Amino acid sequence: MALTGQNFIGSHRSGNGSKTFQGINPETESKLKPDYVEATSDEVDQAVQKAEEAFNDYRQKSTVNRAEFLEAIADEIMELGDALIKRASEETGLTEGRLTGERGRTFNQLRLFADVVREGSWVDARIDRSDEAPDVRSMKMALGPVAIFGASNFPLAFSVAGGDTASALAAGCPIVVKAHPAHPGTCEMVAGAILKAVEKTGMPEGTFSMVQGISHEVGTALVEHPLIKAVGFTGSFKGGKALYDAATSRPEPIPVYAEMGSTNPIFLLPGALREKGDEVAEGLTNSVNLGVGQFCTNPGLVAYEESDEARAFHQAVADHFKKAGTGTMLTSGIQSAYKEGLETLLQQEGVQLVASGSEDGSPNTGVPHLLKVDSKNFLANDGLEEEVFGPSTLTISAEGKADLIDIAENLQGHLTATLYGTEEDLETYSDLVTVLQRKVGRLIFNGFPTGVEVNHAMIHGGPYPATTDSRTTSVGTSAIDRFARPVCFQDFPESQLPDELKDENPLDIWRLENGEHTK
Amino acid sequence: MALTGQNFIGSHRSGNGSKTFQGINPETESKLKPDYVEATSDEVDQAVQKAEEAFNDYRQKSTVNRAEFLEAIADEIMELGDALIKRASEETGLTEGRLTGERGRTFNQLRLFADVVREGSWVDARIDRSDEAPDVRSMKMALGPVAIFGASNFPLAFSVAGGDTASALAAGCPIVVKAHPAHPGTCEMVAGAILKAVEKTGMPEGTFSMVQGISHEVGTALVEHPLIKAVGFTGSFKGGKALYDAATSRPEPIPVYAEMGSTNPIFLLPGALREKGDEVAEGLTNSVNLGVGQFCTNPGLVAYEESDEARAFHQAVADHFKKAGTGTMLTSGIQSAYKEGLETLLQQEGVQLVASGSEDGSPNTGVPHLLKVDSKNFLANDGLEEEVFGPSTLTISAEGKADLIDIAENLQGHLTATLYGTEEDLETYSDLVTVLQRKVGRLIFNGFPTGVEVNHAMIHGGPYPATTDSRTTSVGTSAIDRFARPVCFQDFPESQLPDELKDENPLDIWRLENGEHTK
Structure with a gap:
C-alpha cells in the first residue's frame, strides 16, 4: 500500500492544506516519506459532516453486521x-517484536468488542410492564459522531484502530480520528485497513474518517465541532486537559474520556521485602524499563518502610538499574521532556540520584534512572507525584505504617496502585487498601502494573488527574458504555420498538424485566 | 418538631451566619417563621469535612444496613x-392532596433504592479468571461526598430526601444537601427525619448534613469544596449551568448531574387528530396545567401538520384553556419569570396569543396561556424553543411531514418527546422517531410526559441543555450509577476482596464471569 500523506474524508482522500510534516525515525533522526498534509478546518468539517450523515444508518445496522465490521477491521x-510492523517500528523506535505483540492485542481487542456487540446485553435493556402504569422500556443507544485521539506510545493498540476506536464503533458511533503526528504513516496504513472493512461489510462511508495534523488547531477544531458528541483521548495530561477544557466550554458541552497517565505507586509491604526482595527488585526494574518506560502504567513511585530488608532491596534495585539497557524513546520531544523532568526532580529538596544506566551515544535514548526521597520531603512537595514519562522511578522511604498510609492518603488519582506483600501483610494493611480504593482504577497484588489485560473486568481509568472521567475505562469491554446513553420508550407498540426491547427478546439478550435479570 | 432555622452539620445544629431569610407563603405573601440562617463558608466546610470523615465507614456498611437506613428515612x-404536608403547602402553594401524593412517591422511591441496594447486582461485578493471565475483578464503588441541590417544584420528591439523595446514599456516598430557599421549613423537617434514621440505624453522623442559604455563594462553596466528588441538581438552566461551570473549572473537575428542564415537544400525527382530537385537546390542557405548569416534563411545544382536523383540535384546546383554572405558583420570582417569558414570546415574529385563562386577583397566580406560531417562524427563531416555566404551551403548525421532521431535526436536547397517533402513523413517521431518539431521554406514545414513573427502566434525562450529562437519569433505579465508579482488583486473595467479588458470591448477585452473566 503506497502512502499518500493525505487525509481520509470517509473513503475520499484530501490534502488541501499548505502545512506539511513528516514521520521521523527516532533512532536515526531521519525523516520518513511521504510528506503529511495537515487537515484544514474545512476538511475537519467535511469529515465530521460525513460522520453525521452516516450515523443513523450505522447505528441501526444489525448487531451481527456491526460485529462483522469489527472483525473485518481486525x-x-x-x-x-x-509492512505495518516495519513502518511502525521506523516511526516509533519500538522493536518489531513488541509491535507484533501489540498488533495481536489490537486484533484480539477488536474481536472482543465484536463478541460484545454480537452478544448484545451491553445495552442494559430494561423493561417495566405494569397493569396500572405505563409500559416503560429503556436501552443504551449510540451518542453520535466521536473524535478519537491516539497515543504515541501504543501506535497500534491505543491509536487509529485501538481501544477507543473499537469501543466507539461497537457502540454504534461513527468516528473521526486525529492521527498521531509521531506515527502518521502507521496511522495511514491502519486507516486504509479500516476503510477496506467499511467497504467490504457495507458500512456507510462516513463511518470512519481520519485527519492528519501536527498543530493543536486540528484537534481543537475537531473537539469544538458541534456535531461531535464525545471525545476519546490517550496521551499527556496537558493534551488531555486542553481537550477537556475545550469540550466543557462548548455551547453544548460533551464528555471527554482522556486517559492522561499517572505515576502508579507501588507499596512494598514488610513481608515482601523479607521474603522476596530480590525478586521484586528485578521485577520492578523490568517493569520500569519496559518499552523504555513509556507505559501509562509505568510504576514511577515505590514506597516502603525503612528497614534493613528495605535497604538491601534498594541496593539490589540500584544494581539492576546500573545494568539496565537504554532504548530509543518515541520522539525527540519525549526524550527531552524526560531529561527535563529528571533534572527538575533532582533539583527538589531531598531527591537523590541512586543509580542510572549509561548513555550509548545514539539519538533519543531513554536512560534508566533510579531516584530516592524520604516521606517527609515527598509529602512536602506535590510536584514529586507528577509523571516523568520514561524509564525512571522514585523510591520513598517511610517511617512506619502510619507514614506509609499518609503517603497514600495524600496521593492524587492514578491509574493503578500496587501492593507487594504476603497475604498477612494485606490483612495488616487493610486500611491502606481502603485508602487506595479511592485513589485508583486498579489495585494490584503482587504483580506489576505494566500489564493491562483486555477482558471484561479490566479497568484502565481512575480519578483525576489520571483521567477526566473516573466513571469509565478505556481498556476492557465496559469501555463501550462511554459512547452510549439510555433512551426510554413509553407505551410504544411492539413493532416500533428496537429489537432489544421487543417482548419476544429476538436478540436473546440479558434484560432487567420488572427488576429481575432474565433472558 | 419545632423548626430552628439552623443548619445541620451532621446532627449538630449551627447558625453562625448573619444573613437570614424566611419561607414565604406564595398564596398570601406572608412570611413564615422561623428565620433561616444562611450557612457560612466555615459551616459548609465543616459539613463536607464530616461527610468525608463518614465516607469510609458509610460505604463499607453492609448492603442490608444501607437498605435499612433508606427504609428508615422513608x-x-x-x-x-x-405537619410536613401542611408546612410544604404553606411554603409552596401546592395543594395538600398533591403533596400527599408526592410524599408517597418519595416514600416509595426510597424503598425502591433500598431494594436495589439489598439485591446488590447494580455494582456490575465482573470476574475474569484465567490460567495464563492475572485474575481480574471489578465492581462499582461509591465516589465520595456528594452535594445535592433540591428543586422548588417537588419539595419532597426532588428535594432533601428526593431521588438524588436516595440514589447517592444508596451508592454509598455521604451527602451534603443545599436546602431550597423556597421551602426551608420543609427541608428542615425532612432533614430532621433523615438524621433520626442515621441515628436509629447506626450510620456515621456525617452521612447527612444540610446547609441553608438564599445566596448563590453557599451552593458555589459546596460545589467548589475539594472533598465534594459529584453534584446532583434539579432546577433552572441558569442554575444548573453555573454549577456545571464551577465544577468543571475546579482544580479537580467533578461530574455534575443537573436536570435543567426542557420544553418536551409533542408531535400530533394525522391519525390522532382524525380519531381522537378532542381527547388529546383535553389531555393536553390538563398536562400543561398540572401543578400550575411547574413540571420539568411540562409539554411546552405541540407540533402538527395543518389540516381541517388540526384546526378543530386547536379550537378545542383554546376552549379548554379559556376555562382552565389558575393556581398559585411556587414563588413570586417564578411567577414574574413566567409573565416575562410570556411577554418575550409574544413579542417574537409570528407568535400569537390564542387563548388564556383569567386572573383571579390572588397573588402569584399562574394563568394558562395558549400561543401559536407557524413552522417557518419557529424554525427561524431559536428562542421559541426555550422553556417558559409555567402553564403555557406553544403550538406549531407545519406544512406536511417533511416540515414536521424539520422541526424535530432542529430541536436541542429535551427530557421527553411525545408522539400522538395511530400505530399506522408511527410506522409512517418512523423517520421522525429516529430523529427524536437523538433528541430526548424518553419517547412517549399516546400519553402525556408529565407522569414520570419511578421504576427500573425510567429515564429522566436527555441531551444538553435538558441535562449536563445525557448518559444518566435522575429518576429510576439506574440513577444510582451516577455516584459510583469502577474499581478493579488484580490477583487479590479471596479474603481481601469485597463480598461482591468473592468466589462463592456470598451476596448472591448477578455477575459477569468470564463474559457470562451468572448468579
Whole structure:
C-alpha cells in the first residue's frame, strides 16, 4: 500500500492544506516519506459532516453486521502484514517484536468488542410492564459522531484502530480520528485497513474518517465541532486537559474520556521485602524499563518502610538499574521532556540520584534512572507525584505504617496502585487498601502494573488527574458504555420498538424485566 | 418538631451566619417563621469535612444496613405526619392532596433504592479468571461526598430526601444537601427525619448534613469544596449551568448531574387528530396545567401538520384553556419569570396569543396561556424553543411531514418527546422517531410526559441543555450509577476482596464471569 500523506474524508482522500510534516525515525533522526498534509478546518468539517450523515444508518445496522465490521477491521490489519510492523517500528523506535505483540492485542481487542456487540446485553435493556402504569422500556443507544485521539506510545493498540476506536464503533458511533503526528504513516496504513472493512461489510462511508495534523488547531477544531458528541483521548495530561477544557466550554458541552497517565505507586509491604526482595527488585526494574518506560502504567513511585530488608532491596534495585539497557524513546520531544523532568526532580529538596544506566551515544535514548526521597520531603512537595514519562522511578522511604498510609492518603488519582506483600501483610494493611480504593482504577497484588489485560473486568481509568472521567475505562469491554446513553420508550407498540426491547427478546439478550435479570 | 432555622452539620445544629431569610407563603405573601440562617463558608466546610470523615465507614456498611437506613428515612418522613404536608403547602402553594401524593412517591422511591441496594447486582461485578493471565475483578464503588441541590417544584420528591439523595446514599456516598430557599421549613423537617434514621440505624453522623442559604455563594462553596466528588441538581438552566461551570473549572473537575428542564415537544400525527382530537385537546390542557405548569416534563411545544382536523383540535384546546383554572405558583420570582417569558414570546415574529385563562386577583397566580406560531417562524427563531416555566404551551403548525421532521431535526436536547397517533402513523413517521431518539431521554406514545414513573427502566434525562450529562437519569433505579465508579482488583486473595467479588458470591448477585452473566 503506497502512502499518500493525505487525509481520509470517509473513503475520499484530501490534502488541501499548505502545512506539511513528516514521520521521523527516532533512532536515526531521519525523516520518513511521504510528506503529511495537515487537515484544514474545512476538511475537519467535511469529515465530521460525513460522520453525521452516516450515523443513523450505522447505528441501526444489525448487531451481527456491526460485529462483522469489527472483525473485518481486525483481519484487514493483519492483511497489512510486515509492512505495518516495519513502518511502525521506523516511526516509533519500538522493536518489531513488541509491535507484533501489540498488533495481536489490537486484533484480539477488536474481536472482543465484536463478541460484545454480537452478544448484545451491553445495552442494559430494561423493561417495566405494569397493569396500572405505563409500559416503560429503556436501552443504551449510540451518542453520535466521536473524535478519537491516539497515543504515541501504543501506535497500534491505543491509536487509529485501538481501544477507543473499537469501543466507539461497537457502540454504534461513527468516528473521526486525529492521527498521531509521531506515527502518521502507521496511522495511514491502519486507516486504509479500516476503510477496506467499511467497504467490504457495507458500512456507510462516513463511518470512519481520519485527519492528519501536527498543530493543536486540528484537534481543537475537531473537539469544538458541534456535531461531535464525545471525545476519546490517550496521551499527556496537558493534551488531555486542553481537550477537556475545550469540550466543557462548548455551547453544548460533551464528555471527554482522556486517559492522561499517572505515576502508579507501588507499596512494598514488610513481608515482601523479607521474603522476596530480590525478586521484586528485578521485577520492578523490568517493569520500569519496559518499552523504555513509556507505559501509562509505568510504576514511577515505590514506597516502603525503612528497614534493613528495605535497604538491601534498594541496593539490589540500584544494581539492576546500573545494568539496565537504554532504548530509543518515541520522539525527540519525549526524550527531552524526560531529561527535563529528571533534572527538575533532582533539583527538589531531598531527591537523590541512586543509580542510572549509561548513555550509548545514539539519538533519543531513554536512560534508566533510579531516584530516592524520604516521606517527609515527598509529602512536602506535590510536584514529586507528577509523571516523568520514561524509564525512571522514585523510591520513598517511610517511617512506619502510619507514614506509609499518609503517603497514600495524600496521593492524587492514578491509574493503578500496587501492593507487594504476603497475604498477612494485606490483612495488616487493610486500611491502606481502603485508602487506595479511592485513589485508583486498579489495585494490584503482587504483580506489576505494566500489564493491562483486555477482558471484561479490566479497568484502565481512575480519578483525576489520571483521567477526566473516573466513571469509565478505556481498556476492557465496559469501555463501550462511554459512547452510549439510555433512551426510554413509553407505551410504544411492539413493532416500533428496537429489537432489544421487543417482548419476544429476538436478540436473546440479558434484560432487567420488572427488576429481575432474565433472558 | 419545632423548626430552628439552623443548619445541620451532621446532627449538630449551627447558625453562625448573619444573613437570614424566611419561607414565604406564595398564596398570601406572608412570611413564615422561623428565620433561616444562611450557612457560612466555615459551616459548609465543616459539613463536607464530616461527610468525608463518614465516607469510609458509610460505604463499607453492609448492603442490608444501607437498605435499612433508606427504609428508615422513608418511615421517619411518614412519621412527620400532617405537619410536613401542611408546612410544604404553606411554603409552596401546592395543594395538600398533591403533596400527599408526592410524599408517597418519595416514600416509595426510597424503598425502591433500598431494594436495589439489598439485591446488590447494580455494582456490575465482573470476574475474569484465567490460567495464563492475572485474575481480574471489578465492581462499582461509591465516589465520595456528594452535594445535592433540591428543586422548588417537588419539595419532597426532588428535594432533601428526593431521588438524588436516595440514589447517592444508596451508592454509598455521604451527602451534603443545599436546602431550597423556597421551602426551608420543609427541608428542615425532612432533614430532621433523615438524621433520626442515621441515628436509629447506626450510620456515621456525617452521612447527612444540610446547609441553608438564599445566596448563590453557599451552593458555589459546596460545589467548589475539594472533598465534594459529584453534584446532583434539579432546577433552572441558569442554575444548573453555573454549577456545571464551577465544577468543571475546579482544580479537580467533578461530574455534575443537573436536570435543567426542557420544553418536551409533542408531535400530533394525522391519525390522532382524525380519531381522537378532542381527547388529546383535553389531555393536553390538563398536562400543561398540572401543578400550575411547574413540571420539568411540562409539554411546552405541540407540533402538527395543518389540516381541517388540526384546526378543530386547536379550537378545542383554546376552549379548554379559556376555562382552565389558575393556581398559585411556587414563588413570586417564578411567577414574574413566567409573565416575562410570556411577554418575550409574544413579542417574537409570528407568535400569537390564542387563548388564556383569567386572573383571579390572588397573588402569584399562574394563568394558562395558549400561543401559536407557524413552522417557518419557529424554525427561524431559536428562542421559541426555550422553556417558559409555567402553564403555557406553544403550538406549531407545519406544512406536511417533511416540515414536521424539520422541526424535530432542529430541536436541542429535551427530557421527553411525545408522539400522538395511530400505530399506522408511527410506522409512517418512523423517520421522525429516529430523529427524536437523538433528541430526548424518553419517547412517549399516546400519553402525556408529565407522569414520570419511578421504576427500573425510567429515564429522566436527555441531551444538553435538558441535562449536563445525557448518559444518566435522575429518576429510576439506574440513577444510582451516577455516584459510583469502577474499581478493579488484580490477583487479590479471596479474603481481601469485597463480598461482591468473592468466589462463592456470598451476596448472591448477578455477575459477569468470564463474559457470562451468572448468579
